[in-house]
Amino acid sequence: TLTILRDITENKKTRLAIIAARDQAQKANLAKNEFLANMSHELRTPMNAILGFSNILLESPMGDSERQYLKMVIESGEHLLSIINDLLDISKIESNRLTITHAPFNPVDLIKEVAASFNKQASEKNLKLFYEIDPLIKNRLNGDAQKIKQVLFNLVGNALKFTEKGVVTLKAQLAKETKDPLRQIIKISVSDTGIGISADKQAEIFNIFYQGDLSMTKKYQGTGLGLAIVKRFLDALGAPVKVESEPGKGSIFSFEIELAAAEAPQAPDGKIVPAGETAGPPRRV
DSSP, rough: OOOOOOHHHHHHHHHHHHHEEEHHHHHHHHHHHHHHHHHHHHHHHHHHHHHHHHHHHHHSSOOOOHHHHHHHHHHHHHHHHHHHHHHHHHHHTTTTTOOOOEEEEEEEHHHHHHHHHHHHHHHHHHHHEEEEEESSOOOOEEEEHHHHHHHHHHHHHHHHHOOOOSSEEEEEEEOOOOOOTEEEEEEEEEEOSSSSOGGGGGGGGSTTTOOOSHHHHHHHOSSHHHHHHHHHHHHHHTOOOOEEOTTTSSSEEEEEEEEEOOOOOTTTTTTOOTTTTEEEEEEEO
16 A cells, blocks of 8 residues: 655645735725725815816906916816826726616717817817717617716817827717617717827726826826726626727727617606606796
8 A cells, every 4th residue: 555645734824825915905905995985085075166166266357367377276176186086986996886877868968968078178279079970879768878978088088188180079870770679789989080009009008007108198197097997887888998099090999888768758647758858847946
């Protein structure tokens, strides 16, 4: 009879030490995300007050120099608030607190709203900003409008940031027919004539805090969170983001999302109320 003995005491100790280190790292990461989420909330409240009162003050009589200084305060405050919002979003994602909601919204109005929000920025850079909406898209669908809007804000903002001349286009079109006539697959894309992205960098741009080389970081600034948030939001919505780009020839970011038609609200007497209207007499707010 041959008996072989092997002492695995050290192996077991090493394995237990690795498990303990992993657990400790996970706890530290969770604590970090909780801290970021709490701090983002605490910072966002006073920033909203600063921006709100600054805009009110801007309507008061003042000299040209004072008005210019106040505009600089507002622009810096808006930039800081954008960073805070990005940190809050990424902390929610990292701590698995991202929730998806389904509520009726008008995709046409959403596209128009996003485009209108960037008109001033495009004008200041002498860029043309266009939007195209397929007339076949229903004007009342169910989905997470807030997250779709955040994705489009990030994509259009990025397109304008990295485009020095030319055009940025936001487009929504019916991608394909579905077996269910009450569901639509919509393709939304943001294209630009900007600096473009090389093939070897197209996967990296969706990593957290990725900003390219140092020269790009200094020129364009930012946190490197915008596209990371886009990818994670779209993954959660079941609509993976795609990118087509070539250096010097611009980029196209797109995704396809399937949405169900929402029932139109009904007035008390049973009549159908058009989207955007409410039942009953008009009310003043």
